[in-house]
Amino acid sequence: MLPWLGIAFMIGLGELLTRTEMISSRHFPPPSEMFAALADELTTAEFWTAVGNTMQGWALGLAIACAIAIPVGIVIGSSSLLYRSVRAVIEFLRPIPSVALIPLAVLIWGSGLESKVFLAAFAATWPLLMQTLYGVQDVDPVATDTARSFGFGRGQRLLHVTLPSAVPYIATGVRISAAVALILAVTAELVIGSPGLGREINIARQSEAVDIMYALIAVTGLLGWGVNIVFARVERRVLHWHPSQRVEVAK
């Protein structure tokens, strides 16, 4: 009940403030008009194309990030010598804001899909790589030693001991990276004008279609929210055997 009351209160407050011109409706249209604009948008083909473009950039970027970060993380994480030798390099590359590479991407790939995918993939790789590294290194030594004394080889240990215990970390990493990739896809559309929701928002602002602009911003918020929920669900389903998912039930 309470969450719905909270939502209703916020919408009501927005309506009141804008209808009474406490907030200029030129800058912030009443929520009811925003919803009307949103309903209109939902029926146009351009809107769905834009959503499709954004999601395409997002999905490709995330897939590339997974394909790079998970194997690299497993390889580096399972050898302490290797880890120590590249740690400084990773620590230096990781905090580079991915948006700093926007000019480079534009130079090399122009303002199309490739730039968007590159930026999303670059940004999404780091959190996932770090999570994979932590996961692989956080294996219970007792489990590894037990496997070793039962004569498990290196490959078998990796497959049967290290990977299963690293999976929860990797899953969290994928969820974080999914959000990051979406943010970068929208950023690329806004800043360099690749087709997608971000560009539509910019166009709406330039043509002073304020209600459409807010409707589109809300859509990007809902997308981000939806992506998070879907990944959390999948995570719970896949990891049902893991203690971290069972805590809730135990309480």
Add this chain to the structure above:
Amino acid sequence: MRSRALATTLEITVPVLLLVLWGLLSAGSDTYYFPPLTDILRTFMDTWVFERVRSDVLPSLTRLALGYGIACSVAVAAGLALGLSTPLRRATDPIVQFLRAIPPPALLPFGILVLGVGNAMKIFIIAFVCLWPVLLNTIDGVAGVDPTLRETARVYEIGPVDRVLRVTLPAAAPQIFAGMRTALSLALILMVISEMVASTNGIGYFVLQAQRSFAIPEMWSGILLLGILGYVLNALFLLVERRVLRWHRGSRASALS
């Protein structure tokens, strides 16, 4: 012990080797987009030491500090209120979740429309985005304070103000710091984005201008500067965190040993 010495040696030599490799590979480079490393470094010295510190670096860092500072203070205060009151937390949860999920750059047009293209807009964008990780971590930290601690404080009749300042906040501090660290890298990213979209100075503006005028070594030097900034800010933060949370690490270590 020998393998440990080897690891330390590798840790230092590999990055150096990579840098040398980059320098060698790019030395005779006439590829337009990837100029020789020496050119980039020379441009870096020419541009940033200390030519543009006042005109671009300082304005950028001021915005970053203001936005980040505002976000942290608001988020800790609000997170404390929401963490202490369950009904309030449940009522605001959908709004928090929704606002948090909006990709931050999507708010730029809103910021420009309402606040114009000046500093206020950039600080607002940085603050708005940094707010969420700190807020969510504060809420979780405050709500998750060990009940024994809370009840002990109540039994000893510690007043509400002291309880918040001396029990709740310190107990939630490790988690609040985790949120602040996430927010710091976000602040840097948003600083760059806001300067790329509408600005007349700042590091983000400089990098974009360099690209548009095809000043490739300048562009690379800007990217390099942003990387160094990110690294230094992160290191500074860890230093502060280690100081402030020293008691926490101490208590953890003693509990383990």
